Amino acid sequence: MGNPYHSTFLANFQTGQTMEELAVTRLFKKCKLSVFGPAAVFMLVLSGCAVPGWFTIGGTIPAHYNEGQKANFGGEFNACNLESPWGHVTYHDRSTDPKLRLEGDVTNAEKCASLSEGGEISVACAFCEGKFGDLLHGDEGSVGAVEIWYRSQDRRNFADEGGKAYVCVVDNGEGVNAEPDRLAIWIASGPYAGYFNHGDVQGNIDELEC
Numbered sequence: 001m002g003n004p005y006h007s008t009f010l011a012n013f014q015t016g017q018t019m020e021e022l023a024v025t026r027l028f029k030k031c032k033l034s035v036f037g038p039a040a041v042f043m044l045v046l047s048g049c050a051v052p053g054w055f056t057i058g059g060t061i062p063a064h065y066n067e068g069q070k071a072n073f074g075g076e077f078n079a080c081n082l083e084s085p086w087g088h089v090t091y092h093d094r095s096t097d098p099k100l101r102l103e104g105d106v107t108n109a110e111k112c113a114s115l116s117e118g119g120e121i122s123v124a125c126a127f128c129e130g131k132f133g134d135l136l137h138g139d140e141g142s143v144g145a146v147e148i149w150y151r152s153q154d155r156r157n158f159a160d161e162g163g164k165a166y167v168c169v170v171d172n173g174e175g176v177n178a179e180p181d182r183l184a185i186w187i188a189s190g191p192y193a194g195y196f197n198h199g200d201v202q203g204n205i206d207e208l209e210c
Contacts, residue, residue: 056204070202074090088103102152111143112129141170141171146166
């Protein structure tokens with residue numbers, strides 16, 4: 001039996017590229033920057049969009065394997081000081097087998113600037129560009145990207161095993177005419193590696209002032 005958390009999202013990237021390489025490829029195409037040598041590429045991937053941001057998140061999106069069920073999430077991430085971001089994220093999807101239950105500490109976070117402004121993008125913002133690229137090119141919403149190191153809360157099957165995950169959120173504001181907020185999550189490593197989900201939020205993504 002294959003990885004129960006593998007999704008069709010990964011099948012879209014069967015080109016031999018890692019997520020980090022994909023980020024660099026998109027940076028070259030979108031930002032038209034030039035770098036020299038492996039060290040420069042490494043720095044390029046890690047530097048990201050140096051735009052401060054602060055988001056609180058909470059609610060549900062449709063579950064990955066059964067849209068009649070809900071995946072729930074909550075947390076906060078603060079990158080007002082880009083040198084020392086902090087925060088915490090929880091995410092549960094009971095449609096998977098075993099059920100996906102994780103909590104994680106923020107290791108990197110930022111607000112993603114419009115790529116039309118130039119500059120560098122991070123792996124997390126490249127992920128957001130892949131899912132919500134239209135929102136990164138206009139004023140429709142505020143996009144936040146966060147990298148977390150998570151721990152499984154499923155002590156029976158995974159006993160605190162962990163890995164890396166990326167979360168993208170879109171705050172589309174308030175009011176009856178506002179578009180739904182959105183969230184996407186991609187798990188890069190650990191016991192839930194390969195899991196991907198995204199959808200309109202029932203709840204709230206809220207950008208706060210730094």
